[in-house]
Amino acid sequence: xxxxxxxxxxxxxxxxxxxxxxxxxxxxxxxxxxxxxxxxxxxxxxxxxxxxxxxxxxxxxxxxxxxxxxxxxxxxxxxxxxxxxxxxxxxxxxxxxxxxxxxxxxxxxxxxxxx
Amino acid sequence: xxxxxxxxxxxxxxxxxxxxxxxxxxxxxxxxxxxxxxxxxxxxxxxxxxxxxxxxxxxxxxxxxxxxxxxxxxxxxxxxxxxxxxxxxxxxxxxxxxxxxxxxxxxxxx
Numbered sequence: 513x514x515x516x517x518x519x520x521x522x523x524x525x526x527x528x529x530x531x532x533x534x535x536x537x538x539x540x541x542x543x544x545x546x547x548x549x550x551x552x553x554x555x556x557x558x559x560x561x562x563x564x565x566x567x568x569x570x571x572x573x574x575x576x577x578x579x580x581x582x583x584x585x586x587x588x589x590x591x592x593x594x595x596x597x598x599x600x601x602x603x604x605x606x607x608x609x610x611x612x613x614x615x616x617x618x619x620x621x622x623x624x625x626x627x
Numbered sequence: 628x629x630x631x632x633x634x635x636x637x638x639x640x641x642x643x644x645x646x647x648x649x650x651x652x653x654x655x656x657x658x659x660x661x662x663x664x665x666x667x668x669x670x671x672x673x674x675x676x677x678x679x680x681x682x683x684x685x686x687x688x689x690x691x692x693x694x695x696x697x698x699x700x701x702x703x704x705x706x707x708x709x710x711x712x713x714x715x716x717x718x719x720x721x722x723x724x725x726x727x728x729x730x731x732x733x734x735x736x737x
Contacts, residue, residue, distance in 0.1 A: 546724075556725075556727045558724060618670035621670045
């Protein structure tokens with residue numbers, strides 16, 4: 513079946529540095545990718561929606577200059593957390609779908625710890 | 628009021644029991660209803676996907692949607708220890724955005 517690969521699965525970085533997370537659709541072309549954030553024992557909160565070749569649409573309260581999203585191809589989207597702070601520590605998850613399709617496929621998430 | 632309400636649990640049941648998980652919602656525009664299973668430190672995995680009201684069965688899993696009551700359920704028959712996970716309901720309307728419940732943490736006791 514369709515698979516979404518997310519990398520890295522975990523990362524530790526120092527405060528003030530930037531971290532890039534990759535999300536790849538391995539066997540289908542993903543016109544839309546979604547980025548979520550999940551705190552412990554809480555649900556997934558949508559951060560932004562990205563469509564290939566266009567700017568991402570951010571949810572209210574999500575700083576677009578801090579969470580940079582690039583969706584340069586139909587198989588790859590990246591999320592860069594810039595100038596990371598300890599409060600950015602969280603579990604980040606991407607999902608990918610074709611146009612009009614229910615977002616069925618999720619990556620395995622990236623656990624970010626900012627020290 | 629949240630758009631989607633789900634009891635976070637935790638819920639513990641003995642192996643072999645029938646498990647009932649539920650969500651309520653307030654947005655009448657939701658048309659697609661999903662249940663995801665999430666193991667610790669993993670991404671969600673789609674279990675069931677239903678459009679509009681009705682029942683859908685897949686092996687030991689049955690999903691029910693009652694749009695008149697804005698209530699959805701997931702039943703797990705003959706529960707197994709491997710079913711222990713967090714179960715998330717999710718819904719969407721005409722656009723592609725999913726709205727998730729908080730998830731219910733389920734433990735099946737051998």
